[in-house]
Amino acid sequence: MLISDKEKDADIAQNKLRFEDLPLSLELINGIKGANFEFCTPIQASSLPFSLNGRDVVGQAQTGTGKTAAFLITIIEDLLRHPIIDEHYLGEARAIVLAPTRELAIQIGEDAKILARFTNLNIHVLVGGVDPERQLRALGRNHCDILIGTPGRLLDFLRSKDIFLDRLEILVIDEADRMLDMGFIPQVRQLINQAPKPKLRQSLMFSATFSKEIERM
Structure with a gap:
């Protein structure tokens, strides 16, 4: 499903969509309220009805669009809808977000902690410029529900078998155009190849622009 932040159907244009109108868990609604969000932005109103139903989404959206x-x-x-009921190993990520820069990854991690504050989900951020031993100790303390990071650092931890993507449920690639510009596409592909096949996971990708290289990814 290809969605643009410029798209506004008649319903969205005439009646702003509230987060409370979406089929969301109470814990998440409380986190959204804690972030002072009430109405969906156009990209949120266009994408969430599909992504919340498990559909893959490719969104064309600029920074600052939500x-x-x-x-x-x-x-x-x-x-939250699909809690783990069997054995779950440390470092075994359920969802992963790939970001092109450490600053963006850290910001996504902070946003995730705000939205998930009323849940028991564990969020880990792996980026360069931080002592990897410190990051490894954090991974060893809590299970890894949501893993956010830059391609290089994530590959380092994957190769050392400190994180695992074989049971990944959701894969997100953020700012794919910047990934391409910074030469990270080969690393992104290596990470994707370690995840379950597309039919066994949900994939979300956001980019300000789309080239043939990004479309092939």
Whole structure:
């Protein structure tokens, strides 16, 4: 499903969609209220009805349009609806968000913690510029429900078998155009190849622009 932040159907244009009108868990609604969100932005109103039903979404959206909340709400709601009932190993991520820069990854992590504050979900951020041993200790203390990071650091932890993507439920690629510009597409592909096949996971991708290279990814 390809969605643009410029798209506004008649219903969205005439009547703003409230988060409370979406089929969201009470814990998540409380987190959304804590973030002072009431109405969906156009990209949220266009994408959430599909992503909350498990559909793959490719969204064309600029920074500042609310795309981060769109994919985080999708992730949190899915994990709340489908709690782990069997054995879950440390480092075994249920959802992963790939971001092109450490600053963006850290910001996404902060946003995720606000939205998930009334849940028991564990959020881990893996980026360069931080002592990897410190990050490893954090992974060893809590299960990994939502993993957010830059491609290089995530690959390092994957190769050392400190994180695992074999039971991944949701894959998010944020700012795919910047990934391409910064030369991260080969690393992104390596990470994707370690995840379950597309039919066994949900995929969300957001980008300000789309090239043939991004479409192939």
